[in-house]
Amino acid sequence: MSIIVQKFGGTSVGSPSHIKRMASRVMEEKNRGNAVVVVVSAMGDTTDTLAKLASEITSQPKQREMDMLLSTGEQVTIALLAMALQERGAESISFTGGQAGIHTDSVHGNAKIKTIDGEPILRELDAGKIVVVAGFQGITEEGYISTLGRGGSDTTAAALAAQLEAERCDIYTDVDGVYTSDPRYIKKAAKISSLTYDDMLNLAAGGAGVLHPRSVKHAKKYGIPMVVRSSLTKERGTFINHSSQRSDRYPVIGIVFQGERTSITLSGLEGGSKVQSAIRAALETRNIECDFFKNHPESELTLLVQHNDVKESVELLSEGFKFPRFTTQGNLAKVAVIGSNIRTHPVIQGKAAKVLNAEHIEFKLIEDLPGSVTAAVPQHDMHLAAGLLHTAFGLDVPEMRKVVAVQ
Structure with missing residues (x-):
């Protein structure tokens, strides 16, 4: 049984x-x-x-x-x-x-x-x-x-x-499966028939609300297949395990986004990457997830956290680290281009930046991860940015829909 x-x-x-x-x-x-x-x-x-x-x-x-x-x-x-x-x-x-x-x-x-x-x-x-x-x-x-x-x-x-x-x-x-983006806001999003654990983990970590990253990590560790399916229909959902039917011709899997983010900029720091690692470890003691921005001087470090975690994050940082001042900026969101081995396709970051610049959307790039290119944008531009990137990376054209949609 x-x-x-x-x-x-x-x-x-x-x-x-x-x-x-x-x-x-x-x-x-x-x-x-x-x-x-x-x-x-x-x-x-x-x-x-x-x-x-x-x-x-x-x-x-x-x-x-x-x-x-x-x-x-x-x-x-x-x-x-x-x-x-x-x-x-x-x-x-x-x-x-x-x-x-x-x-x-x-x-x-x-x-x-x-x-x-x-x-x-x-x-x-x-x-x-x-x-x-x-x-x-x-x-x-x-x-x-x-x-x-x-x-x-x-x-x-x-x-x-x-x-x-x-x-x-x-x-x-x-919803009846995992889509190339949230279909409630990105109308041309297509359902994906199958994903690897790693692809799903990248989507979930980037903001796809259909599954939490922790759940995917558990499933991957023990090799438990997962199926995301609709509670309202009998349609086949998205199957998640170690292999995928997705075509390797398309390195980009989807566009995901998360709102209600706040940046915390710490000034006057010493220690560079060691401090960054220590900060991440300190926040992890309270299970607080954070991202770090790129292109800051070593004496300045900016991290992005959920709005509800700002107060506790600042308290933890003030207790454990010495820095003369910090500033916060709210009403931000994360928008991420998710794919397989994104680092081997450097053109993706440049293309994402070009698309956002063309529509005069302010953004700051977040540190590279193997499976994503992520930017922080104003909260009010979140859905616009996601839609533009979804189109720019070919996720809403008929050929792509045939590749990723359930047959």
């Missing part, structure tokens, strides 16, 4: 009728003779609603209490989905992250999974039950509830699939 892990996002379980529909999807997999573990997010906008409630109580809530609050959203969903499955005649049981054996570090609000004890889930699967697990959460060594931050339910699903040696991890979402 194969184990299949299914993950349903917030829009997929956003109402009782949606939950009933997803229960039918789960039953289809169960009726194929598979053991099924389901990971779910909170219903619809529940997490935002809970965060707003906290803001009406205090402007500076403790992260431990926020985790206690936000984790209740997933607990509502797991109970309702388990009931929906039981209504269809299936034996089902719901687990919080802690009950499912998911142990994390103690970075509340953005925890990382340290270990998983798969025994509680395997015991229920052996009894013939469908196990429904709360995504986005775990338990710390101290026994406190923790949350995994952005994309936490994806990470939960992939990590469980790895621990349970699942045959596959299916990610159900409101």
Whole structure:
């Protein structure tokens, strides 16, 4: 009997009728003779609603209490989905992250999974039950509830699939696969039939919201195939594993973007690249992701972080490093050209710069990565820049769509 892990996002379980529909999807997999573990997010906008409630109580809530609050959203969903499955005649049981054996570090609000004890889930699967697990959460060594931050339910699903040696991890979402860009804003974006783990990791790290990078890393490490598919249709999705059907004639895979970024410029630094490495390590202790800009004098260093991480980042940097002053600039976004071995195609960076300059879009290049060319642009230019680059790199022409779209 194969184990299949299914993950349903917030829009997929956003109402009782949606939950009933997803229960039918789960039953289809169960009726194929598979053991099924389901990971779910909170219903619809529940997490935002809970965060707003906290803001009406205090402007500076403790992260431990926020985790206690936000984790209740997933607990509502797991109970309702388990009931929906039981209504269809299936034996089902719901687990919080802690009950499912998911142990994390103690970075509340953005925890990382340290270990998983798969025994509680395997015991229920052996009894013939469908196990429904709360995504986005775990338990710390101290026994406190923790949350995994952005994309936490994806990470939960992939990590469980790895621990349970699942045959596959299916990610159900409101789009029917991974596209060359976000189809909600880039209308000529095309669906990609298959991707390697590395290609998907580059897309996710650059800003493709359909999967979180942590989830892809788990899947790659343990060789668990992932499928991104629609919760609303039966169309084939995007298959992710070690190989890809994508043509090597096109080094660019997609254009991705992320908003709500702020730059922090540190002046009067000494130590060059050593300081940069130390800064990155300091931020990683709080699971804060950052990018560094290119072309600054050694005495000046600029990094880009999510807007919500600015306060904590500045506090960490002020405690651990000596610099006379810092400045911040908000309302920025990242736009990235993603591809395979971008460094072997230096013309791509030049072409991206030329396209943005032609439309008078201000930008600053971020340090090179093997799979991307990334620029910071004003937030209000984010979608315009992404659309221009999507066209410039041939991703919305018929020939390219035939290469990357599902056949």
